[in-house]
Amino acid sequence: MEKLLNNAFNGDPRSIGRLISLVEADSPSAKEIMKKVYPRTGKAMIIGITGSPGAGKSTFVDRLIEQFQAEGLRVGVIAIDPSSPFTGGAILGDRLRMQGHALNENVFIRSMGSRGHLGGVSRSTHEASLILDACGFDVVLIETVGVGQSEVDIIKIADTVVLVLVPGMGDDVQIMKAGIMEIADTFVVNKADREGADKVAADVQVMLKMLKERDWVPPVTLVSSQNNTGVDEVRKILHDHWNYLKTTDEGKRRRFLQLEMEVEAILRGEISALTEKVWKKRKDAGVLEDLAARKTDPYTLASEMISQIIK
Numbered sequence: 552m553e554k555l556l557n558n559a560f561n562g563d564p565r566s567i568g569r570l571i572s573l574v575e576a577d578s579p580s581a582k583e584i585m586k587k588v589y590p591r592t593g594k595a596m597i598i599g600i601t602g603s604p605g606a607g608k609s610t611f612v613d614r615l616i617e618q619f620q621a622e623g624l625r626v627g628v629i630a631i632d633p634s635s636p637f638t639g640g641a642i643l644g645d646r647l648r649m650q651g652h653a654l655n656e657n658v659f660i661r662s663m664g665s666r667g668h669l670g671g672v673s674r675s676t677h678e679a680s681l682i683l684d685a686c687g688f689d690v691v692l693i694e695t696v697g698v699g700q701s702e703v704d705i706i707k708i709a710d711t712v713v714l715v716l717v718p719g720m721g722d723d724v725q726i727m728k729a730g731i732m733e734i735a736d737t738f739v740v741n742k743a744d745r746e747g748a749d750k751v752a753a754d755v756q757v758m759l760k761m762l763k764e765r766d767w768v769p770p771v772t773l774v775s776s777q778n779n780t781g782v783d784e785v786r787k788i789l790h791d792h793w794n795y796l797k798t799t800d801e802g803k804r805r806r807f808l809q810l811e812m813e814v815e816a817i818l819r820g821e822i823s824a825l826t827e828k829v830w831k832k833r834k835d836a837g838v839l840e841d842l843a844a845r846k847t848d849p850y851t852l853a854s855e856m857i858s859q860i861i862k
């Protein structure tokens with residue numbers, strides 16, 4: 552384990568992939584791995600890329616990778632793919648599409664299934680981003696599925712949230728989706744090579760004026776990921792936002808909030824695992840029969856199990 556960790560921390564892609572797999576599978580060593588990983592984290596810019604399916608997130612990420620690389624930065628990418636509720640398997644389209652970068656040792660790309668987690672930003676996504684951070688990637692890009700809760704959940708783990716919008720996709724619906732406007736730190740109006748991009752950008756500006764005033768006013772950038780225009784501007788904005796977070800109270804507040812959510816998520820996970828274990832034992836011992844016969848009641852039973860867990 553020590554050797555695997557050291558190889559990963561030295562940037563060996565296979566070892567990094569192995570670490571992520573162990574943590575994703577929730578193997579017995581996962582907790583030990585994360586304890587070793589955690590002290591090395593907090594250096595990478597964690598950037599969440601969200602927006603409706605088809606908005607061009609993957610294409611945009613591809614361009615961003617090039618931009619950051621040109622700065623000499625190492626880039627890790629986590630693409631959360633929609634997983635089939637029947638098989639739990641990930642659709643590998645994104646990985647294939649981004650494979651152009653897969654052989655470069657300064658770029659690490661990983662597809663992760665959302666594994667039934669509503670929204671797809673699961674604990675293992677977070678853990679994978681921590682691992683990439685610890686392994687010396689300067690930037691970690693997380694592309695979300697772009698539906699449902701994931702778009703909002705990304706705020707729990709990303710330093711900066713990029714919302715990708717496009718013209719001609721029911722603009723009002725995209726923009727109005729509950730909670731998303733509020734969490735975006737910067738807006739990308741992608742496919743600006745198409746008609747209507749200006750209108751989307753103007754609509755976003757209007758919506759932003761309606762939100763309560765903040766120190767950081769989310770910039771809106773017209774981008775064509777296809778023609779590679781506007782991407783460099785976004786790269787600069789991402790650095791600016793990072794500096795903003797590093798130097799302001801708002802940045803500190805956000806980091807504290809994230810840490811709070813992180814501890815709570817781990818705590819809830821551990822408690823529910825413990826609870827399930829004890830509960831299963833009692834069921835196996837026939838406690839449902841006792842309940843049905845009113846030999847005990849659910850309240851007494853719950854108290855008993857809690858005492859047992861505490862001991």
Ligand SMILES: Nc1nc2c(ncn2[C@@H]2O[C@H](COP(=O)(O)OP(=O)(O)O)[C@@H](O)[C@H]2O)c(=O)[nH]1
Pocket residue numbers: 602603604605606607608609610611741742743744745774775776777778
């Ligand atoms: N015209 C145009 N098409 C784009 C642009 N960016 C992406 N696309 C196309 O939009 C489609 C969806 O892109 P993809 O990156 O897979 O979107 P995702 O589902 O958000 O990851 C693909 O066919 C892309 O080639 C752009 O800037 N302009």
Ligand SMILES: [Mg+2]
Pocket residue numbers: 608609610645694
């Ligand atoms: Mg994609």
